[in-house]
Amino acid sequence: MMSVDTPARPGDEASPEFRVETGVLATMRRIQRPSRLRNRELLLLLFAFVVNGAAMVLVQLGAIGEVQPGPLVAVAGLAVLVLVLHGGLRVWAPNADPVLLPVAVALNGIGIAEIYRIDIAEKLTGWGAASTRQIVWSAIAMVAAVLVVALLKNYRVLHRYTYVFGFIAVVMLLLPLIPGLGLNVNGARVWISIGGVLSFQPGEVAKIALAIFFAGYLVRTRESLSMVGKTFLGMRFPRLRDLGPILVIWLLSMAVIVFQRDLGTALLYFGMFVIMLYMATGRTSWVLIGMTLFVGGAVVASQTLSYVNGRFRNWLDAFNPDQYEAWGGSHQLVQGIFGLAHGGLVGTGLGQGQPAITPLAESDYIFASLGEELGLAGVMALLGLYLIIVARGLSIGFTAQDDFMKLLAVGLSFTIALQVFIMVGGVTRVIPLTGLTTPFLAAGGSSLVANWIIVALLLRLSDSVRKPGPMVGAAS
Template sequence: MTDSSPRATGPKTGAIKRLHLPQKLRNLELFLLLIACAINAGSIVLVQLGALGHIDTQLVLLGAGLSVLVLALHIVMRFTARDADPFILPIVTVLNGLGIAMIYRIDIAEHESGWASASVRQIVWSALAILCAITVMLVIRNHRILFRYTYIAGLVAVVLLLLPLVPGLGHEVNGARVWIGIGDFATFQPGEIAKIALAVFFAGYLVQNRDSLAMVGTKFLGMTFPRLRDLGPILVVWALSMSVIVFQRDLGTALLYFGLFLVMLYVATGRLSWVVLGLSLFIGGALIASQTLDYVNGRFTNWLDAFNPAVYSANGGSYQLVQGLFGLANGGLIGTGLGQGRPDITPVPQSDYIVASLGEELGLAGIFVILCLYLLFVARGFRIGFAGQDDFGKLLAVGLAFVVALQCFIVIGGVTRVIPLTGLTTPFLAAGGSSLVANWIIAALLLRLSDTVRNQPRLVV
């Protein structure tokens, strides 16, 4: 006789659901990827029609090669991360493609062409970054293996931060000593990779020491403040951030590292007092630096008094900032159209000021869409973290998503004069190989986390 009871059919029904859900997620991702690739191809064609009046198939074919690599990553995920989030990969694909289209637009304006142009280099770096993401998906099958390498990740981060200070290896670009290279060519910014290593280290360290950081302290003004002996970690990271400002002359990177640690510390402990102490330390250090370091003082002067003719025309003055604001204003609500603006008037429009370049040609509406894509990316990252059952995965996902959010705020806030301008790059959009590689690795780690955090037993240390 055939047993038709619910006990016999229940497991089969559950198995069918588990088979169908991953397939549905990956099919949705494929559909969105095809739309993203079409948007990227259309952006390059519109740039060519707007700036050249005809279509050049060379760059379109190079862009198609990137689409093939992205689809290869999608296929890898069908076998290695079937439960991964279906929105992250399409989002970073379209952001990367829009960045390439705008960099190509600036190459046309500056009469750059061939393999030495910034757009072709960006495509090559994008291909390398996607290959790194594929490697991460194949090598790291479970995010919890990274917990074993907590202190190694911290050591790697410190080494990467110190590399630009090594004589003969470090290079100074636009006043900041954050690059390493061979000969006279700055080729890589190790601090971009360091932010990933720091996120792994902070997540592992806070999981191990959360109880002492969260449960013990003294109450004052309605908040529980930590004991003096528990202040060591935040003081060490504060000192590291200040040293980046002093020795590498990079205010943005210092803010990025310290903000990353502060948010992960708050998520781990739930203590608002840590945020108050951390912000007080960083703001105090930044104010002291603004009065004692010419580099930091110049950033604050350009921010507060940008339209002063003396500041505008000074060497290292506010010319770049004001030109970027004029470009954004020229774009208006719907922009001049791809290929029909003048983004090349602003200094370094393909890296520091690519947001202003996009704002001129896509307008406020285009910038709003780009910001929504970033917002969705960060929201998916937070969702991945808070949906997980192990503390390490939660902290790592939140940290990785927040570092992208904070970097966007620092860069776009500087371009729009909300905060002082720093030298960070806009994730996925701006020209820069090290930034692309690091951010694609972040996307891959979030994809891996989204696949493995579900139905995992809680991490016990």
């Protein structure tokens, strides 16, 4: 060991030369690592572009026997917007996760190709075609993602406005109930009309605002929700007076079922809150209480509300001829199941199935449409892509620097996971069918914008997690 009085030699850790060299290497690592992340993202994006372009070409060859340049040019335009977002990440969030964006792009492109295939079957063109609107909404959603990444410099700003986001969520949920503004679509009142031309689903924005509100609220109250209570059967249950938050959210969810006739959105909101509550407290009792409340509420609603009762009858007795032929019966559900069965293991091939036979094949039943043409192997690959998004989001949460980031990342990730479970579970008859959209795949502008904003928020959070701290050993 070198004594204090011994002069430092070149190469020794105490020497100025070593400190300068260490500082240079640290600086180079800080510069090169983000570059490697973005280069990896670019390579994955190029692969996603190839997959999306190939899907569009195969749809055209399978459905009409020729390749038309128009749809390919439109998809190429979206690719340019994606590259703009990629370039923005290099500048504003160089340490962001390199996988989230390519996976979202792949899902979005495959959804557009399948929607276009259904438009061909239904002979829809121009603005009347769902694929045209989907491409326009995809462009709007990507621009929104660019704005989130560019403007949200510090995610902690969201924590500062916790109750503002809670207020925004409540307003968004109430908008469809305003006479003259709300629209009744397929029995559910979850849409609003803007100028009599544009329709929008404010509940999609509400889910993001609620995730931010839940994260901020639970950070402030987690001590009282997790530390106090009585132990029963090895689990600590909360005091009655601490049940207030979960009861309020449960009542809000029940109100969505009763007044907006939307079982899926209610399940999404309540499930997101229960999961975030569990993450904040680590108490399994909250999950049991939440499940008991929602299942009990759903059972009561199925006995008292005709809308919910019809959903349950379609689920439990789908193949009964009387139920199949009834107005609002199980015809759509059964057609979707037949479509999945027709696809088998490897599918009929893009453009070669008959997905348009199922009502709302481009929106509620996009998963069944893809299952028919891509088969079990194809839909398992799609579920794998969703699993990647959720896993990367959870990884961001588990490595978060503070509790707010942890809860927000987990809440946003489970929002995607719950949507996929609710829709895929409904189409495959695991649970009653509800009116949510399958993220990125299904036709629906509101859903696209909201889910791209979720991806942008996760990218911004991942940049904060991965951002290196002050250089250690750098020369002063």
